[in-house]
Amino acid sequence: MLAFLLRRLLSAIPLLFGISVLVFMLLAVAPGDFLDVARSQPDIPAEYIQQMKERFALGEPWYVRYATWLGNALQGDLGRSWIYKVPVTDLLWQRIPATLLLSALSILFALSVAIPLGVLAAVYKDSLFDRISSLIAYAALSIPEFFLALLAVMFAARTGWFPTGGLTSVEHEFLPFWARIGDYAHHLVLPTIVLGMGSVANYMRIMRANFLDYVREDFVTTARAKGVPEGRVMFVHVLRVAINPLVSASGFILATLLSGSILVENVMNYPGLGQLIFQALMRQDQFVVVAAVLMGCIMLMAGNLVADLLLAWFDPRIRLEKN
Numbered sequence: 001m002l003a004f005l006l007r008r009l010l011s012a013i014p015l016l017f018g019i020s021v022l023v024f025m026l027l028a029v030a031p032g033d034f035l036d037v038a039r040s041q042p043d044i045p046a047e048y049i050q051q052m053k054e055r056f057a058l059g060e061p062w063y064v065r066y067a068t069w070l071g072n073a074l075q076g077d078l079g080r081s082w083i084y085k086v087p088v089t090d091l092l093w094q095r096i097p098a099t100l101l102l103s104a105l106s107i108l109f110a111l112s113v114a115i116p117l118g119v120l121a122a123v124y125k126d127s128l129f130d131r132i133s134s135l136i137a138y139a140a141l142s143i144p145e146f147f148l149a150l151l152a153v154m155f156a157a158r159t160g161w162f163p164t165g166g167l168t169s170v171e172h173e174f175l176p177f178w179a180r181i182g183d184y185a186h187h188l189v190l191p192t193i194v195l196g197m198g199s200v201a202n203y204m205r206i207m208r209a210n211f212l213d214y215v216r217e218d219f220v221t222t223a224r225a226k227g228v229p230e231g232r233v234m235f236v237h238v239l240r241v242a243i244n245p246l247v248s249a250s251g252f253i254l255a256t257l258l259s260g261s262i263l264v265e266n267v268m269n270y271p272g273l274g275q276l277i278f279q280a281l282m283r284q285d286q287f288v289v290v291a292a293v294l295m296g297c298i299m300l301m302a303g304n305l306v307a308d309l310l311l312a313w314f315d316p317r318i319r320l321e322k323n
Contacts, residue, residue, distance in 0.1 A: 005305075016298070020070070024062055079286075082285050083288070092292065098272040099273040105192045107196070109196040118206070118208040119235070167184065168187060
């Protein structure tokens with residue numbers, strides 16, 4: 001197990017290096033820089049713009065700026081935001097917990113809905129329930145996440161049942177502890193449903209297909225021959241092995257959640273990493289973009305690693321040391 005973890009951690013180093021180089025190169029070929037807004041304002045003197053250009057070495061080639069950034073990053077300094085005027089690490093620590101919380105809740109929501117629906121659709125194969133659930137799954141896959149987010153914001157604005165954006169209310173700091181937890185939960189309901197809806201459809205399709213495959217296995221026939229109740233056969237013996245591919249797929253679905261969170265967080269005004277990346281890209285805040293993209297990649301690799309470890313825990317036949 002330790003050797004497996006070390007291999008995964010070491011393999012992440014060249015991947016992160018390549019991603020950082022690619023992001024720096026793409027930002028370098030993009031037209032303009034973060035000083036374009038300052039240049040368009042007549043009240044900002046040209047001396048100040050030239051001073052900022054020299055301070056951030058905007059006249060140097062991109063690989064020179066990258067070498068300087070990499071040397072500082074290895075010492076724990078990811079740079080300073082040109083727009084927010086604060087260290088990049090401070091921005092990341094403010095936004096990453098919100099995105100992690102939203103992603104974790106979306107996965108839990110997707111699993112809690114998709115596993116029962118997938119099992120029931122497999123048990124009652126070709127029934128009316130199976131057809132309706134499949135129709136709902138394909139509809140959820142077909143609707144873009146940003147459109148669902150717009151519908152959710154419209155629903156919240158029309159009914160007033162949920163907030164239209166943000167993570168907390170204005171009076172959050174003055175609330176008692178449990179009221180703060182409730183305030184967080186109230187703001188997370190709609191973003192969790194919107195971000196997890198596409199995963200529900202994917203999980204349900206995977207669960208149904210796997211369940212149908214394992215129902216025909218010999219161990220199911222043996223369990224029935226021994227007189228094991230049908231409910232225990234389905235929801236204990238079959239479900240335990242059918243859920244393994246679902247655990248593996250969780251790591252890949254995390255990538256979808258992180259990419260989808262960029263749109264969902266901006267439409268629903270959720271203060272997470274996705275919104276930070278979008279705003280930094282629009283304003284060409286280079287250091288924030290590079291650091292945020294790297295943090296997203298680290299979260300993705302960590303999700304895949306956790307999925308592999310959970311798979312090994314669910315299925316004792318898997319031995320990570322041998323693989």
